[in-house]
Amino acid sequence: MHTYESLGNQFNIGHLCSTAQCDAGLGDKIAMRWISAHLERTDYTFRDLDLLSNRFANVLTGLGFQPGEIFFTFLPKSTEQFFAFLGSLKARVVCGTLFANFGDEALLDRLGDSRARGIITKKHFLKKIERIRARLPGLEYIILIDSDEHLGDGVLSYQRLMAEASDSFVVAPTGPETPSVLHYTSGSTGKPKGVLHHHRSIISQSRTTAEVLDLKSDDLFWCTADQGWVTGTSYGIIGPWALGVTQLHYAGGYAADVWFSLLEKEGVTVWYSAPTALRMLMREPDDLYRKFDPSRLRHIYSVGEPLNPEVIHWSRRLLGREIYDTWFQTETGAIMICNRPGVELRPGSMGTPIPGIQPAILGDDGVPLPDGVQGNLCVKAGWPSMFATYLNNESAYESKFRDGWYYTGDTARRDGDGHYWFMGRSDDVINTAGHLLSPFEVESALLEIPEIAESGVIGAPDELLFEKVVAFIALHEGVLYSTSLELKIRLYISNKVSSIATPQEVRVLERIPKNKSGKIMRRVLKAMYLGTDLGDISTLEE
Ligand code: PRX
Secondary structure, X not given: OOOHHHHOOEOOHHHHHOHHHHHXXXXXXXXXXXXXXXXXEEEEXXXXXHHHHHHHHHHHHHOOOOOOOEEEEEOOOOHHHHXXXXXXXXXXXXXXXXXXXXXXXXXXXXXXXXXXXXXXXXXXXXXXXXXXXXXXXXXXEEEEOOOOOOOEOXXXXXXXXXXXXXXXXXXXXXXXXXXXXXXXXXXXXXXXXXXXXXXXHHHHHHHXXXXXXXXXXXXXXXXXXOOOOHHHHHHHHHHHHXXXXXXXXXXXXXXXXXXXXXXXXXXOOEEEEOHHHHHHHHOOOHHHHHOOOOOOOOEEEEEOOOOOHHHHHHHHHHOOOOEEEEEOOOOOOOOOEEOOOOOOOOOOXXXXXXXXXXEEEEOOOOOEOOOOOOEEEEEEOOOOOOOOEEOOOHHHHHOOXXXXXXXXXXXXXXXXXXXXXXXXXXXXOEEEOOEEEOHHHHHHHHHOOOOEEEEEEEEEEEOOOEEEEXXXXXXXXXXOOOHHHHHHHHHHHHHHOEHHHOOOEEEEOOOOOEEOOOOEOHHHHHHHHHOOOOOOXXXXXX
């Protein structure tokens, strides 16, 4: 576990997750057990991690990258992503990670806003980047993990660059406030915001990995999250490796039998997943699980969406294990409130704050609310992994803080014994399968479809995904709605925004309800969808 005192003048995440582990005598220990989509296994030791990330640091330095410049990974689960991530951080280049399913518009927003200078990706995704490249004057280098040759115009071969780079790299002293990781997160209005972290985040990440996830040196840890999201970097890279713990990474997607056979055969001891995946597992017949022996599995954790009590009861019954829900955000960088071994678990509650973290339930006027009353979930500012800023948007950053409290955008209540219960969002952000989605992004993309005159997008309750995306549209005069138009809409949103943004339902209205200043009244759309009271509609446009 790391502290401000123990780290002195070296907070560099890349260094602490690899070189420092070798220096501590763990060079030959397996850092990553890699399971390919075809279930082939390859092990990488901490020394491999160190040398390969050194090479990548030299690649970036050789290309002229300066500390503070921005580099992105845009890859499905692949080993190169881990080496590139740690290598960038070693060179003090900020590393952003992008979800591989992002469409053109989503990519353009993120690469454009951050003025990224480079990206590592695969040939398969090159077309997407080429389509937007003219609008990204800052993007100089595209590194392809699966091209043997440099292709010209800044499109370079990872293999060649790595072969030509030295595997020794001395990481410069890196202070706690050095920019490190960048994740874009969606709000209910405007473009996604770049959440920038500092290298000091490793203090919170390593501490929660030790104290919440309870990882010990002989554990095998599996975090199923994609590295495009904060869980995939904070706990699928940084926390465990900062403690010298072996991680399993599996390149394949969801498949209940494969997941369970990996848990059993590889002997996973601590497993971190998400409610949607757990609910999918719960739908499988009980017999499937009876074939597997989960005896090595010590703990299961969950994050990203509310964990319904049924899942906890299912796991108790079938696996004989608790599932510990954890709450955090891209902005918090590390777990803040959670259930954990040794603390009473109340199914449906997200648990209690970790030591050193002070949450509060505040009213809109900033006054603390009594126990049992729903209000704004806030956290006292100043924990080590607190985000440093929203890139290029200091005013949005400042608007998240009042009187020393960080307003999370969630609403919650606290019971009389200090357990926190998630109630919802205080904005219109949609949480589908644990991924935050901006209705605004989807609405804007819908308006690019020639047949659509107006659009309004909401999240509606869904048994599996927690929320599903529902799009309301009004068509231009003379346009008729048809199944082919619906298909076109789905495809367009998937290609432009992301597969997770694809509407599960499309409803056609004469007009989209807006208020007098033209703002879409998503609250009214939601009530229409749910068949509940429309509430106060006095501000509705005539
Ligand atoms: O609304 C909360 C929900 O996910 C949001 C954070 O999303 P993101 O920044 O993408 O990070 C996700 C992974 C940490 C929160 O504001 N959320 C996260 N964990 C929980 C949750 N909602 C309910 N219960 C949770 N355990």
